[in-house]
Amino acid sequence: MIKELLEHIASPKDLRQLPKEELPQLANELRDFIIGIVAAKEGHLGASLGVVELTIALHYIFDTPNDFLVWDVGHQAYGHKILTGRKDVFETNRQLGGISGFPKRSESEYDAFGVGHSSTSISATLGMAIASQLKGELDKLHIAVIGDASIASGMAFEALNHVGVSKANILIILNDNAMGIDPSVGALKNYLTNIKNNKRVRKHNIIEAFNIDYSGPIDGHDLPALLSELERLKTVSGPKFLHIITTKGKGLQKAEEDQVKYHAPGKFNAKTGELIAKSELNQQPPKYQDVFGLTLVELAKTNDKIVGITPAMPTGSSLKFMLDQIPERAFDVGIAEQHAVTLAAGMATQGLIPFCNIYSTFLQRAYDQVIHDVAIQNLPVVFCLDRAGLVGEDGATHHGVFDLAYLRCIPNLIIFAPLNELELRNIMYTAQLGLKGPIAIRYPRGMGTMQNWQQPFSTLEIGKGETIKEGSKVAILSIGTIGNMIKDVYIDITNKGEIAHYNMRFVKPLDEELLHHVFKKFKNIITIEDGTIVGGFGSAVLEFAQQHGYKDKNIEILGIPDTFIEHGKSEELFNSIGLSVHNMKKILSLWT
Numbered sequence: 001m002i003k004e005l006l007e008h009i010a011s012p013k014d015l016r017q018l019p020k021e022e023l024p025q026l027a028n029e030l031r032d033f034i035i036g037i038v039a040a041k042e043g044h045l046g047a048s049l050g051v052v053e054l055t056i057a058l059h060y061i062f063d064t065p066n067d068f069l070v071w072d073v074g075h076q077a078y079g080h081k082i083l084t085g086r087k088d089v090f091e092t093n094r095q096l097g098g099i100s101g102f103p104k105r106s107e108s109e110y111d112a113f114g115v116g117h118s119s120t121s122i123s124a125t126l127g128m129a130i131a132s133q134l135k136g137e138l139d140k141l142h143i144a145v146i147g148d149a150s151i152a153s154g155m156a157f158e159a160l161n162h163v164g165v166s167k168a169n170i171l172i173i174l175n176d177n178a179m180g181i182d183p184s185v186g187a188l189k190n191y192l193t194n195i196k197n198n199k200r201v202r203k204h205n206i207i208e209a210f211n212i213d214y215s216g217p218i219d220g221h222d223l224p225a226l227l228s229e230l231e232r233l234k235t236v237s238g239p240k241f242l243h244i245i246t247t248k249g250k251g252l253q254k255a256e257e258d259q260v261k262y263h264a265p266g267k268f269n270a271k272t273g274e275l276i277a278k279s280e281l282n283q284q285p286p287k288y289q290d291v292f293g294l295t296l297v298e299l300a301k302t303n304d305k306i307v308g309i310t311p312a313m314p315t316g317s318s319l320k321f322m323l324d325q326i327p328e329r330a331f332d333v334g335i336a337e338q339h340a341v342t343l344a345a346g347m348a349t350q351g352l353i354p355f356c357n358i359y360s361t362f363l364q365r366a367y368d369q370v371i372h373d374v375a376i377q378n379l380p381v382v383f384c385l386d387r388a389g390l391v392g393e394d395g396a397t398h399h400g401v402f403d404l405a406y407l408r409c410i411p412n413l414i415i416f417a418p419l420n421e422l423e424l425r426n427i428m429y430t431a432q433l434g435l436k437g438p439i440a441i442r443y444p445r446g447m448g449t450m451q452n453w454q455q456p457f458s459t460l461e462i463g464k465g466e467t468i469k470e471g472s473k474v475a476i477l478s479i480g481t482i483g484n485m486i487k488d489v490y491i492d493i494t495n496k497g498e499i500a501h502y503n504m505r506f507v508k509p510l511d512e513e514l515l516h517h518v519f520k521k522f523k524n525i526i527t528i529e530d531g532t533i534v535g536g537f538g539s540a541v542l543e544f545a546q547q548h549g550y551k552d553k554n555i556e557i558l559g560i561p562d563t564f565i566e567h568g569k570s571e572e573l574f575n576s577i578g579l580s581v582h583n584m585k586k587i588l589s590l591w592t
């Protein structure tokens with residue numbers, strides 16, 4: 001697959017030996033290489049295809065790694081990885097033990113900053129540029145590449161506000177393809193569209209208003225144009241901003257035509273771009289995302305107070321169903337988690353019932369808003385935290401494992417984790433009946449366990465767990481979907497009767513009545529969760545035991561250990577940290 005030019009490039013030094021005329025051929029080869037590997041191994045596609053020319057031009061013109069290059073989010077950095085010494089290991093991308101899907105400082109000196117969450121690049125690059133000034137390294141250039149959806153985030157604007165009064169040697173490149181994962185939204189998107197077409201708007205340039213030297217827009221697939229503009233910018237001192245226009249998915253027709261699907265398409269035919277359908281049984285259980293999205297529409301049709309909010313993840317979260325069917329009450333606010341939360345709070349003050357759907361990992365960015373704007377005022381916002389637990393191949397930046405710990409310490413907040421689709425559906429139903437305060441409902445990425453989930457709604461009692469099975473020697477207390485593992489623990493063991501299983505449902509408030517029952521009856525107790533063991537559900541049970549004077553108990557806390565979990569298939573990751581049937585059986589054999 002590697003052709004003439006690419007196979008000789010082990011680092012940007014080799015790239016810089018090529019005559020400029022050969023760079024378009026290299027771009028073709030690099031594109032084919034990315035397509036070939038992502039087609040077979042999966043991963044993010046469209047964003048990297050869109051910046052192939054930019055990637056080559058940056059490493060050709062600038063002196064990386066001495067000049068610092070920061071990719072925002074980092075899902076578009078596959079070409080960068082391949083040109084910076086990782087071509088031969090690129091087929092291990094996102095796999096257990098393989099390279100990360102995002103730039104990572106520990107992986108390469110060319111990865112100037114670790115990324116995964118969006119909109120950090122300008123702040124980080126400015127920080128490096130200021131450090132260079134202080135160190136007297138005045139020739140060093142600091143480059144941030146940021147997409148049009150990511151630059152709309154508050155954090156990017158906070159950084160621009162600072163850049164504009166600095167003298168930092170920083171180049172911000174806006175890669176404008178009018179897309180996030182879904183189409184970009186908002187007034188800035190409209191402005192950028194106008195700037196591309198309308199000279200009058202260019203005279204009132206928002207970037208120049210920030211006191212930053214603006215150039216563009218230029219065609220980001222035109223290598224000669226890119227090279228000459230970057231050469232010119234190299235000689236301009238102080239903060240500068242280059243606006244380039246690209247096509248997400250460039251070079252693979254199907255990816256250009258369906259940019260949402262080909263953001264991260266799964267396996268596909270490298271020649272035709274045709275997606276390879278996963279071998280599907282006739283009736284698969286639904287994804288939790290679809291249970292959320294379809295249930296919300298069902299509820300919103302009968303309760304006109306319900307509104308839906310997503311910060312830039314309408315497809316991923318399945319809020320797209322409500323956006324399609326009830327657009328006047330569904331809002332994609334762009335990559336703006338903080339705004340999403342406070343927007344929900346504002347709506348709740350007026351009697352609306354906001355379902356604010358945010359990936360667990362991205363809610364970390366809006367922590368203060370959860371406390372200050374929602375919880376202190378006890379506003380009944382319904383947080384639906386998708387991608388809770390281990391998410392698999394996206395790795396450490398994306399695992400939703402901290403939420404139980406970081407939410408549990410917030411007063412007023414109810415925290416619920418459904419065991420299955422039906423519980424997700426029923427807690428959503430319960431929440432919209434009217435709660436006095438906020439609730440966080442957290443559920444994982446991917447498929448559930450039930451085919452017949454669309455059953456009539458029933459109310460769940462807040463703070464009440466469920467006894468799945470009584471036992472005599474060991475009590476297993478589970479929270480969330482990981483509790484489904486326990487039924488596999490019972491397979492092939494002869495002492496089933498000794499092992500009890502309680503589905504606790506709520507991390508807050510805890511079902512104290514059920515816990516008293518457990519602590520009075522059992523000496524051996526196991527808690528299991530797919531969140532961090534530090535501060536999570538198991539910690540809550542330990543605190544309960546301590547507060548109520550339950551002594552001399554064997555309590556085993558199973559969950560995510562106090563370390564960052566890398567990337568790999570979720571099942572592999574769970575096994576690697578002992579969250580497996582095998583390990584459960586081992587522990588049980590010690591106690592039964």
Ligand SMILES: Cc1ncc(C[n+]2csc(CCOP(=O)(O)OP(=O)(O)O)c2C)c(N)n1
Pocket residue numbers: 047050073075076116117118146147148149150151175177179180181248312313335337362365
């Ligand atoms: C804080 C945060 N919110 C949401 C996401 C999920 N996400 C990853 S890529 C992406 C879209 C980025 O769009 P853009 O910056 O325009 O880059 P493009 O994919 O178009 O190249 C989103 C929303 C994220 N990584 N970080």
Ligand SMILES: CC(=O)[C@@H](O)[C@H](O)COP(=O)(O)O
Pocket residue numbers: 044073075116181264316387391394445
């Ligand atoms: C780069 C990024 O943050 C997203 O593309 C993320 O990978 C989406 O995750 P899901 O595939 O779980 O929606």
Ligand SMILES: [Mg+2]
Pocket residue numbers: 147148149175176177178179180
């Ligand atoms: Mg974009």
